[in-house]
Amino acid sequence: MNDRDTALAPGPDDAAMLSALRELNLPDRLLQVLLAQAPDHAGEALLDYVGDLTRAGRIDQARRVLEVLRAYPPAPDDRQYASIELVRLLHHSGEEQAVAEAERITAELLSPGGLGAGPAELLAEDLEARGELADALRCLNLASRDLLAEPPEDLEGLEARYLTALIRRSRVRAQLGMELDAHDEVAVASARRLLAETYGDVGEGETRTEGSEPDRDAEVLFSRQAFDDARTRGLLPHEVAEHGADAYYRAAERNLREQSSERPETRWSVVLHGVAEIEAFAEHTGMDAGDRATALSWSEGEIAAHDPRLVPWPPQRNEACWCGSTRKYKKCCGSPSNR
Template identity: 35%
Template sequence: MGDSKERARRIAEKLAAEAVKYPDERAEILLEAAGQWAMAGEPDRALRIYDDVIARDGGEDAQFATAERISLLTELGRTAEADEELARLGRARVHPGPAELVAEMLEEQGRLEEALTWFNIACRDIVADGGEAELFVRPGLRGRSRVRRALGLPADALDQRAEDRRSDLAGLMERAAQPAPPGAGSFFVRSDVDRAFAEGLVHGTVPADAPSYFRDVERGWRASCDEAGASKLRVLPTRVDDLLEYAEARGRDPKDEQTRADHLMDRIGEGARTLAWPPERNAPCWCGSGRKYKKCCGSPGGR
């Protein structure tokens, strides 16, 4: 436990420095830092960061900070304060991401009627404009349907539209002349990320560190699924040494995208261990942080 807290503390300190270095991403980086301080056993420090983001940034970032603050206060047993913050947030026009975060927290607490209210807020834009394109991939919509079922409510028009959309896409995939292989992706394990940067195996991620790397990988997988109309991937935890050995044995460049793709498919074909992505919301995050997926790479703020 002590090692994990010390690691979280180091990550939080590094993120604080990056927030200064990259002011355009300040709020997002600070929210990650606050989560690490909470993991390090310093919740008061995390709360101060949330207060700072709320005071200085405004808009959606401030609402994400408020949602995270409510969640932390609840975990600390300060439920009266959490409920006051929740009531105050509810009086604003809340963006979908923060609303979804609050809804999931309330669902986890068994406050299902309140959770449904917040899932409705998270899906308000779909209801307003008919957003068919988002019906298949919107996590808040799945949460809304899940809570409605738990409350014993019949499927409504939005539930049915989402289900019809899923069925249509599944039918298209089944009718494809050449069935595509299962969607797959790969990522460097946390202990190898720094070396992957040093070997030039990661491109385009700024700053060059593990939190930014895993955030970019998560976003890339989401974009790929959105484009393909899919909802699941099998992902391969990759070690730098294994990729380098694979490339050397075949006279290939390990930095080349095709080499990475061939390595992925060959290893899967050999029966290498893969992970299901995305994991369940309350399951450990795929990135190896030790946090729940919904509080880590799966948080609305990290998408």
């Protein structure tokens, strides 16, 4: 081990991780990046590389890197994040044995002590997309544990960005048919306040003059968790299905930029939806579930102005990307390379 190795590998587990990664014949540039990273950033660099492999269609190699990260996590949460990403890849493969392995890993994550708050919120997103709402709620209860320990009145007035887990918890509880509790009411009020600020609603004591309502529009897209199902069901155009989810969202980002430049006064949002709600809407209305107009009609009829599913666009550069990749916006759809 050379002197630079100590930046990543002060202990035997990190040395073992480096050794295992070298056996995968990873690019020298990646190993150099890892050697220069502090332990708490090395896992993030590897997860970014896994994203690159996945976008390139090198799924087997991505899975091998994730297995190494699971076996030798340089920081405590890295094993959990790697496990969640591996579960996604296994589910997307559709292979019976792979799906069974994904379920085993998920059960491991859901076991007592298996999840930290950050990974729990991320896993909840996937579980909700798969319709596993009870387990999603378990994760969101864990992710918002510190917030739930606070009296609801102490949380009133907090910005929505500090309450994301609580807001998602309220949404899942609503889907399960549960009555709002006091923390749900705080979460919903915070989400509504964010949307009101984003869309320029009038403040207290003001009156809106006729014609002053800001123009609003939304890009309506399948969620990342629903993309493969939508592709399998033929709900995506051939050219979109062929190039994959990342190309789908990057193209949407470019369209949003173009539309925003042409209509600078319009306040834009993104709505990510699943397959079930679009198919149900199409069946009810007699429309084609694969027609973009159907999703737009669904959004116009089902998504109210203060719906938490409306994600303001664009996010701040250091915030999570709107597409659900878990990467920062500036490193994902908001990257300068996506022009």
